[in-house]
Amino acid sequence: MRTSMSRWTAREAEFLAVTLRLLQQHGYDGLTVEAVAADAKSSKATIYRRWPSKAELVLAAFVEGTRAREAPPHSGSLRSDLLQIGDWFCDQSGQHASTVRAALTEVSRNPALGAALEDAFVHRPKLLVADALVDAADRGDVDSRVIVDEVCDLLPGYLLFRYLFSRRPPTAETVRALVDDVLLRGLTRSPPSL
Amino acid sequence: MRTSMSRWTAREAEFLAVTLRLLQQHGYDGLTVEAVAADAKSSKATIYRRWPSKAELVLAAFVEGTRAREAPPHSGSLRSDLLQIGDWFCDQSGQHASTVRAALTEVSRNPALGAALEDAFVHRPKLLVADALVDAADRGDVDSRVIVDEVCDLLPGYLLFRYLFSRRPPTAETVRALVDDVLLRGLTRSPPSL
Numbered sequence A, B: 001m002r003t004s005m006s007r008w009t010a011r012e013a014e015f016l017a018v019t020l021r022l023l024q025q026h027g028y029d030g031l032t033v034e035a036v037a038a039d040a041k042s043s044k045a046t047i048y049r050r051w052p053s054k055a056e057l058v059l060a061a062f063v064e065g066t067r068a069r070e071a072p073p074h075s076g077s078l079r080s081d082l083l084q085i086g087d088w089f090c091d092q093s094g095q096h097a098s099t100v101r102a103a104l105t106e107v108s109r110n111p112a113l114g115a116a117l118e119d120a121f122v123h124r125p126k127l128l129v130a131d132a133l134v135d136a137a138d139r140g141d142v143d144s145r146v147i148v149d150e151v152c153d154l155l156p157g158y159l160l161f162r163y164l165f166s167r168r169p170p171t172a173e174t175v176r177a178l179v180d181d182v183l184l185r186g187l188t189r190s191p192p193s194l
Helices: A010-030 A033-039 A044-050 A054-065 A078-104 A111-138 A154-165 A172-187 B010-030 B033-039 B044-050 B054-065 B078-104 B111-138 B154-165 B172-187
Strands: none
Touching: A010 A033, A010 A044, A010 A054, A010 A078, A010 B010, A033 A044, A033 A054, A054 A078, A054 A111, A078 A111, A078 A154, A078 A172, A078 B078, A111 A154, A111 B154, A154 A172, A154 B111, A154 B154, A172 B172, B010 B033, B010 B044, B010 B054, B010 B078, B033 B044, B033 B054, B054 B078, B054 B111, B078 B111, B078 B154, B078 B172, B111 B154, B154 B172
16 A cells, blocks of 8 residues: 655656656766756756756655655564565565666765665665564564564565665565565574574 | 685786775766876876776776685584674675775676676675585584575675665674574574464
8 A cells, every 4th residue: 555645746746757767777977957858858947946956856856756655564464564565665676776776876975865765765664564563562473572673674675685786686485585484483483592 | 714816916906996996986987097097196008908998997996805705604603603704794895885886886787897796795795604504504503494595695685785775884783683683593493373
């Protein structure tokens, strides 16, 4: 289930969609406001009136592109919740992998873009996992002490890593292995001493 | 313990070190062979004689920069092996985080750079983890069926994610939590049904 509304008009959203596409094709440095204007059959001045710099335009495009928020599944089963969150995040990251690559170089010069990236690819998925774990703890399925940072962003972190670094994009089977072979096994037991 | 020798002379290694530093500062698109030559007090021709293009120069610099290989710890304890591998990989990724960011944009245009990135940040750490798990399986501490892809590159994948995406660079405590709260718990038990 997706929530949240766009703050932009249809024409503005079109500029942002063009920006995102050109960003994926040419990277941050290769993107020009001129090319966005030409592609959207507009003028540079029209775009600059809304977004005074390329950095602001790219930030707005990125925030708009990753705007769709996923509601917590609340399925009543931790396994099912985690699989749903993993599948959603797999789609989300796959769709934006090249934008993320293009944006990462710019993060050190553009902290607002870094924050937007962190929000979309760290905070939001992490909150969904935390929510599923709180549900499971309420049901008595897991100990609430397992709800630590590392556990909550492991699923999005690993999936994003697979998209960005390896030539093995993650699949539904990757999500299943991560949930069944790592997360569920670990979350529901007391720690061993090896 | 570090292994492997450089294939470059001291002077060549100096060009590559300058390239890596300028890559971190200016990103791939902002890097010029001219700037490398000026910084190393050399001529563009000298550099082009060794590396015929900027892409080849950057690839060589990246491979040289991440050349140090870690030998498998073989400590006799899975926990201690994983902590050592995690700490090493934390250092390695922290040192190269900005290079990795700069290189990621270029991966789609330069597959050899993508392969070098994958080798340094996926394959090598993954082999170390797999090695530690095979040792543990030989000792009877874990079931050999747990040695799947997702488990072997979870540690490097998550740590790299923390460096690249969040403003919380991983620490020794992150490694410990990942090893104790996720990996060890999960690897040594049979899966629950939730």
